[in-house]
Amino acid sequence: MFEENKTANEYLEIQLLLEAIYRKYGYDFREYSVAHTRRRLEYRRAREGMTNYSSMQHKVIHEPAFFEQLLLDLSINVTEMFRDPWFYQKVRELVFPHLQTYPFVKVWHAGCSAGQEVYSMAIMLEEALMRERTQLYATDFNEAILEKAKNGIYPMDVVRQYTTNYQAANGATSLSDYYTADYDSVIIKSQLKEKILFSPHNLATDGVFGEMHLIFCRNVLIYFNRELQNRVFNLFYESLVPGGFLCLGSKESLRFSDVASKFELVSEREKIYRKKREG
């Protein structure tokens, strides 16, 4: 497969670097998609002026501060509030009627990154008058990012896009009702934060999380290889109540996983799945 030794050697060096990160710091990127991991590592390598990943490995072992930087490089995911507005419309239309039949609802945002998605959901629940009987859980393995999510501060220039998305998702009022604006940034109002529990959880290494009615994990699994994807799908299956919903990114699919037959596809384009009831 690797006719050129250069590529094969580099691949080996990356594997060893990820192994070193795991053994020294406990963060496991060994089953991440290599093409994507490599791009992010290469960016850092070029910025540091290093010629190869072995020198990067040396630095990461001996300088925890460098590891913290690398951890951010490897874990920041880019998302928006109400990314794919049509998706949120569908959740409101297809999933909310079911959620309203429960006296209390638990929602998990797995891999919440900087919190844009969980705040989007909190707004939708607010507008559906379900805030009082909902608990949202937002988890990420990177505690620095989790801290950002908790703070809920976003730069003004991206909020314009969020506002457009919110309107396209048929929001009931104005997005500005949910934040306080500063000169160049906005802060999400605390009433939205009250219902969210932010907590560290690593999909690659940690276990089942609660008895959820709805799980969001959008555009996280594309960064994993097939085996890890499959394990995480099993984790989601175990973490859902019968009849609970699982929302993936629009290019992600349960199709090739071993829990595929245990879910029904509720909405194809939006990738909304529902856990079947036993028997």
Next chain:
Amino acid sequence: MNCNGTHYRAVVIGASAGGLAAVEKVLSQLKASFCLPILLVQHISPHTQSYLATHFEDKCALTVKEADDKEPIKRGYFYIAPPNYHLLVEYDGCVALSIDPPVNFSRPSIDVLFESAADYFGKELIGIVLTGANSDGALGLKKIKEHGGLTVVQTIETSEAQAMPAAAIQTGCVDHILSLEVIGDFLNEICEC
């Protein structure tokens, strides 16, 4: 994945402004037996629902599809990057998607596809830059060349938008500068099935 007659194993194409017509022209010239997999990044608005696969479906003999995450790259297939996702070639020869930040203001980005494809296919890759109005693809094409692959750019005269082919040519890493009319036939000669 190998075409029997050639050592090339895949073709990557990057196109931007004016790309729809240009890609269509190239595809329509491919002979029915052309079997090298083709991966395309066509710049497109992130907010559209993708219509590219439908658009190209009946315009070539290859099986046209929008790329799914982690699907194996197979001969006889034409894979298109979905709107708002980068398309990459994974180390096991599958495609991978990502929502990493735009590169060259673009997601999907041509450089991202070309660079990851060069990592996997090495000298067995053909990279083609077509018409477009920014410089995406130039660095990727350079990397393909550095890995021993074959690099092709559409002539500036036959490009609807000239900046992209011009930037690619400026890298000095281009093997062939071809007018749009002959790119399809050029590929036909490489795939000897």
